[in-house]
Amino acid sequence: MKITFLGTGTSQGVPVIGCQCPVCQSTNPLDNRLRVSSWIEIGDKSLIIDMTPDFRYQMLRARVPRIDAVLITHEHRDHIGGLDDIRPYNFRQEQSINIYAQQRVCDEIVQAYQYIFKKSDYPGIPQLNLVPIAENLPFSLFDNQITIQPIPVMHGKLPILGYRIGDFAYLTDVKTIPESSFELLKGLKVLVTSALHQIEHHSHATLDEAIAIAQRINAKQTYFIHMSHYMGLHSEVSRQLPANIQFAYDMLSIGL
Ligand SMILES: [Zn+2]
Numbered sequence: 312m313k314i315t316f317l318g319t320g321t322s323q324g325v326p327v328i329g330c331q332c333p334v335c336q337s338t339n340p341l342d343n344r345l346r347v348s349s350w351i352e353i354g355d356k357s358l359i360i361d362m363t364p365d366f367r368y369q370m371l372r373a374r375v376p377r378i379d380a381v382l383i384t385h386e387h388r389d390h391i392g393g394l395d396d397i398r399p400y401n402f403r404q405e406q407s408i409n410i411y412a413q414q415r416v417c418d419e420i421v422q423a424y425q426y427i428f429k430k431s432d433y434p435g436i437p438q439l440n441l442v443p444i445a446e447n448l449p450f451s452l453f454d455n456q457i458t459i460q461p462i463p464v465m466h467g468k469l470p471i472l473g474y475r476i477g478d479f480a481y482l483t484d485v486k487t488i489p490e491s492s493f494e495l496l497k498g499l500k501v502l503v504t505s506a507l508h509q510i511e512h513h514s515h516a517t518l519d520e521a522i523a524i525a526q527r528i529n530a531k532q533t534y535f536i537h538m539s540h541y542m543g544l545h546s547e548v549s550r551q552l553p554a555n556i557q558f559a560y561d562m563l564s565i566g567l
């Protein structure tokens with residue numbers, strides 16, 4: 312299993328349009344963050360978590376050759392803004408692609424992309440099958456080749472999903488984690504979770520809150536994602552992290 316971070320930034324990306332702050336002006340590539348998404352390769356299968364407004368460029372940059380399934384964490388635009396750009400994969404693979412999400416998120420996607428789902432006969436629209444999943448039951452893909460455990464987390468007041476595959480878990484836009492979900496996160500080798508910046512936010516964990524979450528879950532290695540430009544320069548703020556926690560950066564790949 313290989314995970315490639317396609318984007319590690321918060322909803323506006325970093326740099327933020329027009330911002331003159333040191334992070335947005337930094338020439339260090341580690342300070343440039345597209346919207347948050349990951350590519351998971353398991354055997355010959357290729358999964359994408361979330362389809363951001365940067366999806367097209369992310370697929371080109373990482374040279375993602377095919378997509379077998381998409382997992383969506385929630386309906387905010389920084390996580391579903393790239394759906395239309397699935398089309399090159401439809402054309403090349405000559406098939407529609409399954410998108411897995413909880414029922415509320417499927418409904419929001421249908422609302423946001425009515426031209427895709429209202430069964431018009433316009434040729435060339437994206438071919439996507441929305442597959443609603445139960446928030447707490449594992450589901451399997453590709454004739455049971457891959458089993459995925461959804462992990463309910465709270466994005467402020469909004470219940471959203473992370474996903475666990477084997478010893479790897481991917482959570483984003485986390486503010487708090489219900490007790491029952493901590494039970495589902497035991498024995499991880501790799502945890503990916505979000506840390507927005509250092510100051511309080513109503514729907515995202517701060518750096519200190521994210522460190523506390525990571526230390527409680529106690530994966531062998533934790534990677535933070537969904538950082539804003541207020542987090543600070545990568546070269547400086549990385550030094551504040553405990554030994555088994557680090558900031559992910561765009562195009563970082565890890566094997567497990
Ligand atoms: Zn987000």
Ligand SMILES: [Zn+2]
Nearest residue numbers: 330332335540
């Ligand atoms: Zn900035």
Ligand SMILES: [Zn+2]
Nearest residue numbers: 385387466484
């Ligand atoms: Zn969000």
